[in-house]
Amino acid sequence: MQYRRLGHTGLKLSALSFGAWVTFGDQIGRDEARNLVASAWDHGINFFDNAEGYARGRAEQVMGDVIADLRLPRDGFCVSSKVFFGAVDDPRPTQHGLSRKHVTDACHAALRRLRVDYLDLYYCHRPDPDTPIAETVLAMDTLIRQGKVLYWGTSEWSAAQIQEAVAIARAGHLHLPSMEQPQYNLLHRERVEREYAPLYADPGLGTTVWSPLASGLLTGKYNAGVDAQSRLGQQQLGWLKELVLGEPAAQRLDKVRRYTAVAAELGCSPAQLAIAWCLRNPNVSSVILGASRVGQLEENLGALDLQVDAAGWERVEAAFA
Ligand code: NDP
Structure with missing residues (x-):
């Protein structure tokens, strides 16, 4: 395993890190979740990503349970949570968003579910138009000073919103956001490569990037249709299927088919090649993997050993041109 600094x-x-979205507390059972965390840990993964909204909190419960069961040493692993979406179907207005109230309550709830005394990383899962950024910055700073959070950051905030948070924190001598969690893959790269570009030098933003395989699309598994056992075949995820495969993304499949042919010619697994492509970007601190079985995780970890020359990468880029 390689280890990278989280920004500055x-x-x-x-x-490579490991996340619980869709799988833990939902698609897979507790035993498979345990096997996945054990395998990730054995391969040197030290960061496990989660959020209050994943499976309505069950993903954090399962992760906390298996981490305790495996007796992972607290000073050896990092765990995250994210606040914003809350309990999706809870109508109470205090259960969502980035108010000081919800940021604080959600942190306490995540600590209980994950069975830890502090969160290593705590993200604002989306920007909240109903809360002043200053209120959220202050709430995060308070949690850090209380020892409940070590590093705070954002997920899918615009560069301008992150810059505003940084300016507020600097002016008030508060803790700055340290990281952003954006989507980054061969089909979705603009924000990480262009919009955030000024932020890597100042304030020294780290990135923990999500969906390196675009929910599995970049494995080529959807080239010939959707299997009911796979993520996009799940009934309750129709919205995601629409997002990943629907209009105007129909041309995406053509690109992915071209890409999987390139991977075959290079003698690589398309999944490994897509993850290795994310790792080439030095502004990526960690690529968060998702997997519904240990075999997938083990295949994906092989991305670390992939050797592709410059001509090979040019062919990969050309498939998406
Ligand atoms: P990926 O794009 O890598 O998709 C993972 C899914 O693809 C797996 O669950 C599996 O689904 C399939 N897959 C993975 N490897 C293989 C393989 N080798 N062969 C075939 N199928 C494979 O990542 P995620 O979308 O899961 O994102 C990773 C993590 O990022 C999440 O767990 C979460 O922690 C974080 N995240 C953060 C978000 C945010 O807003 N901050 C949003 C989304 C994710 P299946 O077997 O069911 O088809």
């Missing part, structure tokens, strides 16, 4: 912080995360 001193924290070193495994270049």
Whole structure:
């Protein structure tokens, strides 16, 4: 495993990390979740990603349970949570968003579910138009000073919103956001490569990027249709299927088919090649993997050993041109 600094912080995360979205507390059972965390840990993964909204909190419960069961040493792993979406179907207005109230309550709830005393990383899962950014910055700073959170950051905020948070924190001598969690893959790269570009030098933003395989699309598994057992075949995820495969993304499949042919010619697994492509970007601190079975995780970890020359990468880029 390689380890990379989280932006300008001193924290070193495994270049490949592991997340619980869709799978934990939902698609897979507790035993498979345990096997996945055990395998990730055995391969040197030291960062496990989660959120209050994943499976309505069950993803954090399962992760906390298996981490405790495996007796992972608290000073060896990092765990995250994210606040914003709350309990999706809870109508109470205090259960969502980035108010000081919800940021604080959600942190306490995540600590209980994950069975830890502090969160290593705590993200604002989306920007909240109903809460002043200053209120959220202050709430995060308070949690850090209380020892409940070590590093705070954002997920899918615009560069301008992150810059506003940084300016507020600097003016008030508060803790700055250390990281952003954006989507980054061969089909979705603009924000990480262009919009955030000025932020890597100042304030030294780290990135923990999500959906390196575009929900599995970049494995080529959807080239010939959707299997009911796979993520996009799940009935309750019709919205995601529409997002990943629907209009205007129909041309995406053509690109992915071209890409999988390139991977075959290069003698690589398309999944490994797509993850290795994310790792080439030095502004990526950690690529968060998702997997519904251990075999997938083990295949994906092989991305670390992939050797592709410049001509090979040019062919990959050309498939998406
Ligand atoms: P990916 O794009 O890598 O998709 C993972 C899914 O693809 C797996 O669950 C599996 O689904 C399929 N897959 C993975 N590897 C293989 C393989 N080798 N062969 C075939 N199929 C494979 O990542 P995720 O979308 O899961 O994102 C990773 C993590 O990022 C999440 O767990 C979460 O922690 C974080 N995240 C953060 C978001 C945010 O807003 N901050 C949003 C989304 C994710 P299946 O077997 O069911 O088809």
